[in-house]
Amino acid sequence: MKILITGAAGMLAYDVCMFLISRNHTVIKTDINQREHDVEYLDVCKFDTVFECINKHTPDFIFHFAAETNVDLCEQRPEHAYRTNTIGTENVVLAASRHNLPLLYISTGGVFRGDSPDPYTEFDNPDPINVYAKSKYEGEKIVKDTLSQYFILRAGWMIGGLELDKKFVFKILGQLKDKKKEIFAVNDKFGSPTFTFDFAKNILPVISTERYGLYHMANVGVASRYDIAREMVHILMLEKDVKITPVHSSYFPLPAPRGRSEAIVNYKLNILGLNLMPRWESSLKKYLKESLINNGIYER
Ligand SMILES: NC(=O)c1ccc[n+]([C@@H]2O[C@H](COP(=O)([O-])OP(=O)(O)OC[C@H]3O[C@@H](n4cnc5c(N)ncnc54)[C@H](OP(=O)(O)O)[C@@H]3O)[C@@H](O)[C@H]2O)c1
Numbered sequence: 001m002k003i004l005i006t007g008a009a010g011m012l013a014y015d016v017c018m019f020l021i022s023r024n025h026t027v028i029k030t031d032i033n034q035r036e037h038d039v040e041y042l043d044v045c046k047f048d049t050v051f052e053c054i055n056k057h058t059p060d061f062i063f064h065f066a067a068e069t070n071v072d073l074c075e076q077r078p079e080h081a082y083r084t085n086t087i088g089t090e091n092v093v094l095a096a097s098r099h100n101l102p103l104l105y106i107s108t109g110g111v112f113r114g115d116s117p118d119p120y121t122e123f124d125n126p127d128p129i130n131v132y133a134k135s136k137y138e139g140e141k142i143v144k145d146t147l148s149q150y151f152i153l154r155a156g157w158m159i160g161g162l163e164l165d166k167k168f169v170f171k172i173l174g175q176l177k178d179k180k181k182e183i184f185a186v187n188d189k190f191g192s193p194t195f196t197f198d199f200a201k202n203i204l205p206v207i208s209t210e211r212y213g214l215y216h217m218a219n220v221g222v223a224s225r226y227d228i229a230r231e232m233v234h235i236l237m238l239e240k241d242v243k244i245t246p247v248h249s250s251y252f253p254l255p256a257p258r259g260r261s262e263a264i265v266n267y268k269l270n271i272l273g274l275n276l277m278p279r280w281e282s283s284l285k286k287y288l289k290e291s292l293i294n295n296g297i298y299e300r
Contacts, residue, residue: 001025001026001061002025002026002028002057002058002059002061003025003026003027003028003059003060003061003062004030004053004057004059004061004062005017005028005029005030006030006031006042006044006062006064006066006092007031007064007066008029008030008031008036008065009029009033009036009164010031010065010066010069010164011158011161011165011167011196012065012106012158012160012161012196012199012200013029013031013063013065014160014162014164014196015160015161015196015197015199016063016199017029019197019200019201019203020200020204023204028040028057028059030042030053031066032066040053044064044091045084045087045088045091047091047094050092050095051091051094051098054096054099054101055099058099060101061101061103061207062095062096062101062102062103062104063103063203064093064103064106065106066088066092067084067085067088067106067136068080068081068084068085068132068135070132070166071110071130071133071254071258072254072255074130074132074135074256075130075131075132075255075256075257076255078131078135081135082131082135082138084135085132085136085138085139086135086138086139086142088139089105089138089142089143090139090142090146093142093143093146093147096147097146100149101149102149102151102212103143103147103149103150103151104150104207105139105140105143105150105151105152105153106152106154107137107139107140107152107153107155108132108133108136108155108156108262109154109155109191109192109262109264110128110130110132110133110136110258110259111126111127111133111137111140111154112126112127112128112259112262112264113127113129113259114129114258114259114260114261114262115259115260116261117261119192119222119261119263119265120216120261120263120264120265121264121265121267121268122154122214122215122216122267122268123267129257129258129259130256130257130258131256132256140152140214144214149210149212150212150213151207151214152213152215153199153203153206153215153217154216154217154218154264155194155199155217156191156192156193156194156218156219156262156263156264157191157192157193157194158196158199159193159194159195159196159283159284160195160196160197160199160287168228169232169284169287172185172228172229172232173232176232176236176242180242181241181242181243182242182243183229183242183243183244183245184245184247184251184252185224185225185226185228185244185245185246185247186224186226186246186248186251186252187224187225187226187246187247188249188260189224189249189258189259189262190223190261190262190263191223191224191261191262191263192218192219192221192222192262192264192280193218193219193221193228193280193283194217194218194219194277195219195280195283195284195286195287197283197286198276198277199217199277201276202274202277205274205276209272209274211272213268214268215266215268216264216266216267216268216269217269218263218265218266218277219277219279219283220266220275220277220279221279222261223280226246226247228280228284230244231281231284232284232288235284235289236288
């Protein structure tokens with residue numbers, strides 16, 4: 001299959017491209033960020049160039065990953081967020097529609113209000129509370145209302161991509177590298193860690209069913225950032241050297257509001273026997289040991 005990917009220089013695309021290539025698929029990588037030499041410049045905000053690019057490459061499938069993923073920046077610059085995440089998605093969707101192509105869109109567990117004690121399923125109603133999640137949810141609606149051949153996969157807190165990881169795990173690793181003796185981590189907000197290498201492996205089994213629609217796809221289990229930091233220290237056998245101190249989210253004031261819980265469960269994938277996502281703790285161990293230490297990103 002020939003797959004055109006938007007946002008192909010990003011964290012999720014790093015593992016998805018590696019996996020697809022290992023399975024002999026042809027990947028056309030596009031992004032506004034050209035940190036990789038094999039990425040073609042494509043700004044999803046510009047409809048004409050999106051259309052021309054798809055016309056030129058004639059892919060069999062579009063994986064639309066491009067997004068402004070900085071949640072706090074989205075809150076501060078809503079127009080930028082809606083232009084990239086909603087209108088950008090509309091552009092890609094319209095081009096897919098004109099070429100009658102199936103499309104995969106990645107959304108977020110952040111689309112829910114965040115006050116449920118249980119992880120959210122695909123059958124719960126979204127009610128996003130920050131601009132990032134609203135802009136992604138509007139993207140979902142455009143995908144669903146315009147296309148018949150689509151997959152929307154909602155991910156949780158994404159972890160992976162080695163140096164491309166700008167998120168929590170990489171920040172904690174930075175503090176461990178700096179030999180910090182005490183690390184503060186929030187223990188009143190919960191999510192579903194989602195490792196990009198697990199996510200990448202689960203995509204093909206899902207889309208090859210042609211059972212189009214919306215799915216949750218996160219690793220199994222719910223965690224706070226405090227739980228993740230503690231598990232990291234445990235895996236790296238640093239418990240005697242580093243203290244992880246739980247703090248309330250008000251300790252790190254941020255521009256965008258976050259609900260208490262962004263946790264999701266792969267309810268539909270479980271019913272269909274398509275859930276290949278492992279527990280988050282085992283994937284964290286694999287990520288730290290096999291990816292970061294073996295690649296020299298973290299040294300003990
Ligand atoms: N990260 C998470 O925790 C998370 C959770 C749930 C769902 N998702 C979704 O998963 C998808 C992949 O996210 P990711 O974690 O891989 O994020 P990422 O590392 O930020 O990758 C997104 C890529 O899109 C690029 N981009 C931004 N604006 C663009 C535009 N106008 N045209 C083309 N490319 C553009 C970014 O470039 P710059 O780096 O230069 O901005 C970046 O290379 C996104 O749709 C995201 O919303 C992410």
